[in-house]
Amino acid sequence: MGSTSAGSAPAPASARPLRLLVLGGTAWLGRTIVDAALARGHEVTCLARGASGDVPEGATFVRADRGTSGAYDPVVGGGQRWDAVVDLARDASHVRDAVAVPEPASAPFALVSRGSVYADTAPPGAAESAALVAADEAAHGGAKVSGGRAVVAACGAGRALIVRAGLIGGPGDHTGRPGGWPLRFARAAASSEPDPVLVPDVPGLDVQPVDVRDLASWIVLAAERGLSGTVNAVGERHPLADHLAAARRVAGHTGEVVAVDEAWLEAHEVGPWAGPRSMPLWVPVATHAGFGARSGGAGRAAGLVPRPVDETLRDVLAWELSRPGPTGPHGAGLEPDDERDLLAAAQDR
Structure with a gap:
């Protein structure tokens, strides 16, 4: 199939x-x-x-x-x-x-x-x-x-x-992890002048939703x-940076992207993965480089064929935007006020 x-x-x-x-x-x-x-x-x-x-x-x-x-x-x-x-x-x-x-x-x-x-x-x-x-x-x-x-x-x-x-991931995902990034970029793109977005810069960290x-x-x-x-x-394995680029692409965001490393995030008390004041999909690379990089060979041999990640992110964004009520982060991510303060700190480095 x-x-x-x-x-x-x-x-x-x-x-x-x-x-x-x-x-x-x-x-x-x-x-x-x-x-x-x-x-x-x-x-x-x-x-x-x-x-x-x-x-x-x-x-x-x-x-x-x-x-x-x-x-x-x-x-x-x-x-x-x-x-x-x-x-x-x-x-x-x-x-x-x-x-x-x-x-x-x-x-x-x-x-x-x-x-x-x-x-x-x-x-x-x-x-x-x-x-x-x-x-x-x-x-x-x-x-x-x-x-x-x-x-x-x-x-x-x-x-x-x-x-x-x-x-x-995909439509219906209430965790706010794979869907959190295209939603964040879409909210930033909706401003009259696209807002900047804070992202984790973690070389060597892959994801495979x-x-x-x-x-x-x-x-x-x-x-x-x-x-x-x-x-x-598991899905196709690709660097977290590529996943973020795909999320930005499907959201149509053209504003600034402010990348910060793990040490900076930890120093500013931003948590990994999920929960309040977190960076969705980021996990510490020293201990979790394999967390989103498992072998998917057996699944492919058994007929599991993942669709392109852009399609998943586009569809989950459409689902997120269709949800009633607030369109802010849920399950994972930064509240707007938190992100503004963190962006100011990052841009003053």
């Missing part, structure tokens, strides 16, 4: 419609997976609490709390069989409970994991065989490690697919093909 970028033909519908059980399906990635499966002609049932909303039209919604006894009763028994299962759980106990149920566990079972399972973020190019964090279920990465091991133990290596998703639509489509493809194994599902 190729990407759905402009100019490429949409993938044909699956030859054999699947009965797909999605454990989740009401939040961002889950809904996108369900949309992709429905578009391919599959019959989709979602089991979830519904705390994030409803499921896409066309899917069957089974409301259940996976932390309670009998949560899976509506989707087992009575001759029900599933052709594939996709689990988006963060809680390892929910994963263990799911693979203990005969009907879900007898089907190819894909667990959406994350890159936070890796113990060492320093070396670039690390593959799926790299060392993992301890299976500490109180921590997000550790819980994903524990959940992945439960799936492999219950389903066997031939039916278990562990999808280690990298940073996800994967578009949520490409990730979701590939997970459905993997279910159709019965793929198994462990796969880093």
Whole structure:
């Protein structure tokens, strides 16, 4: 399956419609997976609490709390069989409970994991065989490690697919990380004289966000093909500076760009990655050069084809600008007053 970028033909519908059980399906990635499966002609049932909303039209919604006894009763028994299962759980106990149920566990079972399972973020190019964090279920990465091991133990290596998703971007991204930069440049470009924008200057730091639509489509493809194994599902790797240039390009910003290094950012109490008073996508290069530079070879070999980053950034910018309410940073970034003060300090160097 190729990407759905402009100019490429949409993938044909699956030859054999699947009965797909999605454990989740009401939040961002889950809904996108369900949309992709429905578009391919599959019959989709979602089991979830519904705390994030409803499921896409066309899917069957089974409301259940996976932390309670009998949560899976509506989707087992009575001759029900599933052709594939996709689990988006963060809680390892929910994963263990799911693979203990005969009907879900007898089907190819894909667990959406994350890159936070890796113990060492320093070396670039690390593959799926790299060392993992301890299976500490109180921590997000550790819980994903524990959940992945439960799936492999219950389903066997031939039916278990562990999808280690990298940073996800695209329309609907509420984190403010990949979408934060085109939004910031667009706000600066909207002034009568384009405002300057403060950016991190971090040579050697790469990023590789994967578009949520490409990730979701590939997970459905993997279910159709019965793929198994462990796969880093990441976008194309490129320097952070190139990513920022693409964000500026899609936003049409022609004003000044003020680049500051890590030492300057730390001295001025600007945080990395996310949260208040932060620089989205920046992580300390000495310890995190591999954080956004994992090997994506296994994913490419398995059919994951990322669209051009400009398309992802253009579409997430359109989504950001369509959101109701304030258009400032959310989840990550600098408030306008903070950035003005920091720009003044940087320009006075």
